[in-house]
Amino acid sequence: MLDKIEKIKKNFEYDLQSDINATELKRKYLSKNSELYAILSNIKNLPPEERKHVGLQVNELKDYITSVIEQRSGHNITKTSYSHIDVTLPGKRHKLGTYHPNTLIAREMNNIFKSLGFSVYAGPEIETDEYVFEKLNLPKHHPARSLQDTLIIEDPEIILRSHTSSVEIRAMENEKLPLRIVVPGRAFRYEDLNQTNHFAFYQYEGLAVGKNITMADLKGTFEIFAKMFWGPETQIRIRAKYYPQVEPGCGLDVLCGFCHGKGCPVCKRRGWIEIAGGGMVHPNALRSVGIDPNIYSGFAFGIGFDRTVMQKYKIDDIRKLYDGTLY
Numbered sequence: 329m330l331d332k333i334e335k336i337k338k339n340f341e342y343d344l345q346s347d348i349n350a351t352e353l354k355r356k357y358l359s360k361n362s363e364l365y366a367i368l369s370n371i372k373n374l375p376p377e378e379r380k381h382v383g384l385q386v387n388e389l390k391d392y393i394t395s396v397i398e399q400r401s402g403h404n405i406t407k408t409s410y411s412h413i414d415v416t417l418p419g420k421r422h423k424l425g426t427y428h429p430n431t432l433i434a435r436e437m438n439n440i441f442k443s444l445g446f447s448v449y450a451g452p453e454i455e456t457d458e459y460v461f462e463k464l465n466l467p468k469h470h471p472a473r474s475l476q477d478t479l480i481i482e483d484p485e486i487i488l489r490s491h492t493s494s495v496e497i498r499a500m501e502n503e504k505l506p507l508r509i510v511v512p513g514r515a516f517r518y519e520d521l522n523q524t525n526h527f528a529f530y531q532y533e534g535l536a537v538g539k540n541i542t543m544a545d546l547k548g549t550f551e552i553f554a555k556m557f558w559g560p561e562t563q564i565r566i567r568a569k570y571y572p573q574v575e576p577g578c579g580l581d582v583l584c585g586f587c588h589g590k591g592c593p594v595c596k597r598r599g600w601i602e603i604a605g606g607g608m609v610h611p612n613a614l615r616s617v618g619i620d621p622n623i624y625s626g627f628a629f630g631i632g633f634d635r636t637v638m639q640k641y642k643i644d645d646i647r648k649l650y651d652g653t654l655y
């Protein structure tokens with residue numbers, strides 16, 4: 329047996345003198361058809377006293393041949409190129425995507441208003457003319473109706489809500505006073521698609537109704553929101569503005585964070601950016617839901633939600649928020 333091992337070694341060294349390549353050497357001396365492999369497989373059948381000695385010799389030769397072939401081939405032949413992979417490690421997790429910017433901003437706003445005692449409220453997107461217009465001080469003949477191109481579902485009484493103020497009416501009808509709610513939700517209008525307009529867009533409205541609620545409460549609420557949302561340095565201003573469902577109505581602006589009031593393309597040279605509209609809930613709107621305007625008062629506001637998201641994430645086209653294109 330030991331002679332055989334010696335013979336294999338000699339043959340191998342003889343072969344090394346020739347130009348036989350590493351692959352061929354490996355096949356001849358280390359494969360399952362090789363003489364060396366035959367000896368290795370046969371060790372277990374040898375008498376115990378011979379087994380140890382032969383095993384030592386044959387393994388020494390095997391190691392010698394392996395190392396020489398490795399040197400000749402320039403790479404490690406005893407391990408595959410995948411040997412660095414630990415197959416017991418857990419696999420890579422697939423990414424499940426991320427939240428839409430609208431979701432993130434709505435949650436951030438919800439948290440701010442919750443900390444001020446507001447609840448998040450929702451209502452139907454398919455509405456009646458009564459809840460979208462009539463009860464909000466917008467009777468059929470009202471000229472302000474022409475400001476909103478409403479999408480009709482079936483007959484003119486069933487419509488897609490053109491603003492989320494309909495939810496405020498439903499909340500005032502269904503909830504006890506005092507009431508403080510915010511309403512993140514979609515609204516729909518017959519609009520051409522362009523960079524700043526979409527036929528389905530988001531609004532973020534707020535409503536507070538109770539005793540002794542004044543414009544000062546609206547100003548204070550908006551100021552706290554603006555500082556928490558845009559940063560503690562944020563300055564606000566309130567301008568008189570007309571909305572049919574409030575009296576008096578106002579526009580709520582924040583000082584442009586890009587130019588600090590000097591005027592730049594972002595604020596269209598105004599120095600201020602209009603963030604929301606609001607005002608005191610019109611007495612007619614309170615009466616329409618059975619609330620006595622001599623006892624109760626309320627303020628309402630609507631934040632331009634898409635515009636706010638676009639400003640926060642520096643998105644330059646509203647269509648990117650809704651078209652689902654993944655680039």
Ligand SMILES: [Zn+2]
Pocket residue numbers: 584585586587588589590591592593594595596597599600
């Ligand atoms: Zn500016």
